[in-house]
Amino acid sequence: MGIRSFLAKPFAAYIDSQTRQWSLQPGKYQLQTLLDLIAQSKSTAFGKDHDFASIRTYEDFKKRVPVRDYELLKPYFDRVVKGEADVLWKDKPLYLAKTSGTTSGTKYIPITKESVSYHFNSSRNAVLSYVHETGNASFLDGGLIFLSGSPELEEKAGIKVGRLSGIANHQVPAYLRTNQKPSYKTNCIDDWEEKLERIVDETLKANMTLISGIPPWAQMYFDRLQARTGKKVKDIFPNFSLFVYGGVNFEPYRAKLFDSIGKKVDSIETYPASEGFIAYQNSQTEPGLLLLLNSGIFYEFIPADEYFNDNPRRLSIEEVELGKNYALIINSNAGLWGYSIGDTVKFISKDPYKIIVSGRIKHFISAFGEHVIGEEVEKAMKFTMEKFPEVELIEFTVAPNVAPKEGMPHHQWLIEFAKTPHDLQAFSLELDKQMRQLNVYYDDLISGNILQTLIIKSLKRNAFIDYMKSQGKLGGQNKVPRLSNDRKIADVLQEFNSQ
Known part of the structure; x- marks a missing residue:
């Protein structure tokens, strides 16, 4: 047993105890999150425009802060991108996550000093939750690959700008970098097909044990490995035991991915977004993703069939029902307020609160x-x-x-x-x-x-x-x-x- 796998088990037990604590009191932690967010933002431009100083309850908040998407909040985002401080959140953000938009073209989502740690820690906790449940930690001693965008960042008005996956790459702690693939140089290649070839070069003879990425791009990686060797992935990486993915529904890809691998491996589904890390799979035996209710985000839910009404209902976590589709609205320590991220979710459990991602409100x-x-x-x-x-x-x-x-x-x-x-x-x-x-x-x-x-x-x-x-x-x-x-x-x- 290596040092990483040895130390991971007691740390995983600690994280599990912390998770149980907030998951058993969802209403309490969510309300406290909302009040903390408001208290820290009273003096921002947004806070003053929406009279945060007078908000005492969730009902007060709903009266003052409407639900808006990126286009409707764009005047505030534009001020942030120009380098203005104290607009949506105190100070300036550390990063701007660049994503593809529709109406507004490229979108720039703030990631602040307060929110950035949750992006990495939530991903880490998803893996530790798996370690605690299964007892399997040996994969941490092998090669770990994260199929992601380039970690190279630009700058706008003194703020670093890049894709979320590239920004996240900068948050990987030093103790994991020694067995992380691909190399920084390879990860910076813009052309995806050339990048895949170099990733194959770097990993072909490595002891890869964890592979992470959205399923269609993981499949492309597996196809390149097979084209190069004529072998199944299990014969190239015999110790590969954990696949971590997010971004799309796994089911349409499952059969082909496992056929390419040549054996069944455990998998962890995650729900990361530029706006925040929303949920992750915390069990190999029970369905659904654990909604993260203590990670700097206050969630609201609009019944999907009411979303385009003039005055749709806005529900807190304690008001949702099982089996219904809801548009997901977030308020966060990244300075997002009444923000519709465009996804729909469905609750399949309230003890703890677990969701599935059911689609896009506009798709x-x-x-x-x-x-x-x-x-x-x-x-x-x-x-x-x-x-x-x-x-x-x-x-x-x-x-x-x-x-x-x-x-x-x-x-x-x-x-x-x-x-x-x-x-x-x-x-x-x-x-x-x-x-x-x-x-x-x-x-x-x-x-x-x-x-x-x-x-x-x-x-x-x-x-x-x-x-x-x-x-x-x-x-x-x-x-x-x-x-x-x-x-x-x-x-x-x-x-x-x-x-």
């Missing part, structure tokens, strides 16, 4: 009033693949076809298969059947002959990689939306038809 299809969400298309694909075990999936996205050249309107599923169904028509009909069972509005539209059953367009190999490359978004934390209410993505992907 849906409702061209005909069906309001299909990401969770539904992913479940439909999962259930269908269970009935067609020969199928392996690389990626897919769904879009409406409102005015097809022939036939009736329909939902078009653009799919890149690693292994295609023996009977694509039967697969398509089963997929449509699953969608009808998951969404009653979609079922009504099919039954009423307003829509025809879904149509699959099979894409050629590497279609999604080529698409992301064409958009300048290959690699890092970038991913294709699972579904869209327009055809902007679908029309470009048409060029990669396999037929």
